[in-house]
Amino acid sequence: MKRVLVTGGTGTLGREVVNCLREAGYIARIMSRRAGMLEGGE
Numbered sequence: 001m002k003r004v005l006v007t008g009g010t011g012t013l014g015r016e017v018v019n020c021l022r023e024a025g026y027i028a029r030i031m032s033r034r035a036g037m038l039e040g041g042e
Ligand SMILES: NC(=O)c1ccc[n+]([C@@H]2O[C@H](COP(=O)([O-])OP(=O)(O)OC[C@H]3O[C@@H](n4cnc5c(N)ncnc54)[C@H](OP(=O)(O)O)[C@@H]3O)[C@@H](O)[C@H]2O)c1
Pocket: 007, 008, 009, 010, 011, 012, 013, 014, 031, 032, 033, 034, 037
């Protein structure tokens, strides 16, 4: 399974990108300055 790192993944657009990637079978990890925004994600 392919892994991707998404910057801006906590934002309005980034969240949609992360959802699309995960639905497409990617392991999508998010880089954020705010750890609290990553609850429930990877
Ligand atoms: N929403 C729209 O309709 C729309 C339309 C056209 C263009 N855009 C452009 O698309 C981009 C994203 O829009 P958005 O609405 O998704 O924005 P947003 O909801 O404000 O999200 C911004 C994202 O960028 C990250 N970020 C901000 N400053 C950063 C920095 N200095 N270093 C690393 N990460 C940083 C934030 O991550 P943290 O978790 O670290 O805060 C957050 O995930 C913006 O450039 C915006 O101008 C948006």
